[in-house]
Amino acid sequence: MNHSQTYQTTSNHNQSPYLVILGGGESGVGAAKLGLKQGFKVFLSDAGNISKKYSEELNDLNVPFESNKHSLEEILKADLIIKSPGIPATAAVVLKAVEAKIPVISEIEFAGRYTSAKKICITGSNGKTTTTLLTYHLLKKAGLNVGLAGNIGNSFAAQVATANFDFYVLEISSFMLDDMYDFKADIAVLLNITPDHLDRYAYSLDLYADSKMRITQNQTQADSFIYCADDPETLKCLERHIINAKKYPFSIQKTTGVTAFLQNNNIQINLHNPFTMSITDLALQGKHNLYNSMASGIVAKVLELRNETIRESMGDFKNLAHRLEHVAKISGIDYINDSKATNVNATWYAIESIPTDIVLIMGGVDKGNDYNMMKDVVKQKVKAIVCLGKDNKRIHEAFEDDVDIIVNTFSATEAVQVAYHLAKKGDTVLLSPACASFDLFKNYEDRGDQFKSAVREL
Structure with missing residues (x-):
């Protein structure tokens, strides 16, 4: 299902291109804000209930919307459709749109078209929220002008519409990646691939893994790909996917051929001016968090942040509620x-x-x-x-x-x-x-x- 970007010209009317948004949550309302700013005529449709908070926001924006139904006739007038990551590609309304040759994309794909900020994109079956928050904490502490979005925080599209960040740290799920085509991560991080959400991928781990690998799509040699060299499914994927970006693997099992590793109970990152930190000084404890800290540390080193800032940030980070x-x-x-x-x-x-x-x-x-x-x-x-x-x-x-x-x-x-x-x-x-x-x-x-x-x- 490859969607071209020629949606402005597919319209059979001369007015503004028509944007239809499926899903009235954080990402949908954010997409509506950006759509208006970019001159689209916007309509939002949700098959379920829209919360009071979001329906009030839509009213304030003067965006027409419907809840508890999808009016197909209206939806199929769209030049471009943005769908919430929660709606599967097999949903009747999506199949009808694809049949009508209307491009269906994610809010992240849409927002990416209207920002020149550097995008640090983090995916993986486990640890992505923690790693995203730690990476954001590192960049913010280093004084960078940075936004936090994706699966966490405020919608990426809303921030592109209303703020002006130089960097974004984005937590990206496989569902979001499935509807991304021209979007490019400047720095892509893949933490691990383990069976999750297989009901959306025909119970095939390979299909799910290929979806995760879309984090590297459109990357060039000027970009970076950070991944776990200890994760068997990731290594399998690297055999069947061509990666153009510079590769920065991390490991706690070996010390050679990797950018970050564990030695004498120290995390070592060999990039630019090498970085060392005792694991006992890390705010995040536990084996899985060594991986998360290494991944964030490599992002910081790729951006050439000071070792002192990285050490301080990794020592005073506070993790999320509901996560250990x-x-x-x-x-x-x-x-x-x-x-x-x-x-x-x-x-x-x-x-x-x-x-x-x-x-x-x-x-x-x-x-x-x-x-x-x-x-x-x-x-x-x-x-x-x-x-x-x-x-x-x-x-x-x-x-x-x-x-x-x-x-x-x-x-x-x-x-x-x-x-x-x-x-x-x-x-x-x-x-x-x-x-x-x-x-x-x-x-x-x-x-x-x-x-x-x-x-x-x-």
């Missing part, structure tokens, strides 16, 4: 909220990074999870599993031979109370669900917030 967030220590038991872990790999990372015995709270809406990869680490570290979800059958089946106690619960309060009784002094109670939250909660934030308030009530 320490909630409290009660009766010698640590409570950690990792509600953002909505896939098996993220939960594997969380368990792997905790040195104590664990009572694991997991479960929810299973996106076709393969729990096999968790079996070893669960056997080693998890003493009990507290299921938090409506249907926990697959968790029981996966771990009944590895864990002595598996209990079902149906609310955050119940889960926390059961976990409290199963844990002893020195243990960690970890909420790291490996599943989406929609069966019992509004979203993963709501799940994490309910967990935190239940812990504080103990």
Whole structure:
């Protein structure tokens, strides 16, 4: 599905080109702002509800919109369609648009056409939010004029319409990449590729991996590609994709042939003026975070930021809520909220990074999870599993031979109370669900917030 950029001329009327936006969330409303600024006639359509905040913004902008339906006749008048990353390519409205030869692109693709800022784009199955925030923190601390957007923060398009940044740090999901064609990352970061969202990729890891590799599309020798040399799926992709950008691999398993590596418990980055930092001084602890810190550090070195600034930023960074967030220590038991872990790999990372015995709270809406990869680490570290979800059958089946106690619960309060009784002094109670939250909660934030308030009530 290759979309040309000749949308201005496909119009059969002489007025402004007609932009239709599918999805009335942060990215959709941002795209509407930029569309207006660029002289498009704009219409927004959402098959679901549009929140009060966004419908008020659309009214203020005088953008006509509809919710709880898609009026096909109106949508198919478009010269260009921007779709929310949450809408799959197989949705009826998208198939109709493609059939009508209307280009369908992402908000990121659209915004990229109207900014000359340098774009640092970060993708990966796990760790991308943390790495994006750390990279943004590094650049900001170095005094660069930088915006934060993509899967996080305010919409990229809205910022291109209203701000004037020299750099953007963008967290990019595979769903966004699928609708990007001419967009180019000046610095592309690929952290890892592990099975996630396979329901959107015909249950094929190769298709999902190829989607992630679109982060390198359109790059030239003047650009940079930063990737993990320890990630088997990434290495497989490098065999079947031609990368034009300069490559900067990082590793914690080897010290040769890579830009960043681990030596004597120090992170070493050999680029320009070499950088060294003890891993004990890093704000982000745990093996998976060494990778995140290395990736951000290489971005900083490519941009030739001062070692002192990098060291300071990596030492004082504060991570996101709901991502391995320490909630409290009660009766010698640590409570950690990792509600953002909505896939098996993220939960594997969380368990792997905790040195104590664990009572694991997991479960929810299973996106076709393969729990096999968790079996070893669960056997080693998890003493009990507290299921938090409506249907926990697959968790029981996966771990009944590895864990002595598996209990079902149906609310955050119940889960926390059961976990409290199963844990002893020195243990960690970890909420790291490996599943989406929609069966019992509004979203993963709501799940994490309910967990935190239940812990504080103990």
